[in-house]
Amino acid sequence: MSRSRTAATSPTAATSPTAATAVTAATEALVTLGSRYVRHAPGTFGKAALAARVLNPYLRDHPRRRVVQTRSGARFAVDTEDLIQRYLYLFGAWEPHMGAWLRSRLGPGDGFVDVGANIGVFSVLAARLVGDAGRVVAVEASPACHRRLERHVRLNGCRTVRTVNAAASDRRQRLTFTLASSRNTGANSIVPYDGPAEAVFEVDAAPLPDLLAPGELESARVIKIDVEGAEGAVVRGLAPLLGGLRPDAEITVEVTPARMAALGDSVEELLQTMAGAGFHVYRLANDYDPASYPPALGGPRRVPLRWRAPVTEESDLVFSRTDAEALP
Incomplete structure (x- = not known):
């Protein structure tokens, strides 16, 4: 066999398993360095593009x-295939404007009710804010998310958190819930779905007052x-007891008009x-685009602004008895 034929038929360095492993290791190292830059470096230069595109x-x-440890000091066991967990890994936060607003609201001895708690990002944050004299109730329908929620409550030593799988x-x-994709476990929904599903489960449901002690x-x-x-x-299940809430109680609701309409509901009725x-x-x-996170985390706190227009798109609404143009 000639030397030229041997060279033509032998695996090259670029396609050998050793070379492929080296390329993978180098890529992983670069991703780790990039993640550390986005997470820990001061300023925002280049972070939005790096986070969103790469x-x-x-x-x-x-x-x-x-x-991983969040910016507030809490610890979470994450799998970056999932949207929320990936953002915790990359940014150390989920919905930074909501987190900042909760920090401005909750203090020692307060109560917090988290309906749709998912893996417990805001429940754990609230537990740290209200302290041993406060109380937190985390309500999560998904059995899989509820297991992760319980794990994070234990991981952070949150003695004041009570979890409810309902x-x-x-x-x-x-109720029957459908999860369309494991890449977003926060999207478990009872809205009718005809596409391929990653998970379907049934769970007991009741008005919120019946789920609380x-x-x-x-x-x-x-x-x-x-x-x-x-x-x-x-909100309909909670409505009869709205008048009995403490005077300074505030309710935040993520409204999704299209999904509500699919269930025969409307934002107008809720309002x-x-x-x-x-x-x-x-x-x-609120913005789920990863490019929005570096400026949101590095900029001033955004406050809820009075809303008088129709709500036509997914929105985080805050309901308060305070009558002002912006909530302090």
């Missing part, structure tokens, strides 16, 4: 499983509702219910 898709498609609704019933609703400084289209039913109980509506900025 790191976010890579960490989604090449999942990492780590225990769904909040306007009556007692059995005596005093948990009355002591709540903030009630957070994030239920992927079912917010109309949750009327809250207005009838003496609450004014505000809107808090």
Whole structure:
């Protein structure tokens, strides 16, 4: 066999397993360095583009499983295939404007009710804010998310958090949830879905007051509702007791008009219910684009602004008895 034929038929360095492993290791190292830059370096130069164009898709498609610490000091066991967990790994935060608003609201001895708690990002934050004299109730319908929620409560030593594996609704019933993709476990929903599903599960549902222990609703400084289209039913179930909330209680609801309509609900009905109980509506900025996170984390705190226009797109609304153009 001639030397030229040997060279033509032998694997080259560029395609050998050793070379491929080296390329993978180098890529992983660069992603780690880029993630550290986005997470820890001062300023925002280049972070938005790096996070959105390179790191976010890579960490989604090449999942990492780590225990990470958030900017508030909490610890979470994450799998970066999932959107929320990936952002915790990359930015140390999820929904930074909501987190900042909760820090401005909750103090020692307060109560917090987290409906749609997912893996516990805001429940754990609230537990740190309200201290041993406060109380936190984390309601999560998904059994898989509830298991992660419980793990994070234990991981952070949150003695004041009580978890509930159930769904909040306007009556007692059995609900079927669908998860379209494991890349966004926060999208578990009862909205009818015809596409391929990663998970389908049933869970008991009841009005929120029925899921809470005596005093948990009355002591709540903030009630957070994030239920992927079912917010109309949750608010209807809560409506009879809105008048009994503490005077400074505030309720934040992520409304998704299209999903609500698929369930026969409307944002207008929800707004009327809250207005009838003496609450004014505000809107808090929120953006899930990874490019929005570096400036959001490095900039001033955004406050909820009075909202008077129709709500036609997914929005984080804050309901308060305070009558102002912006919530302090």
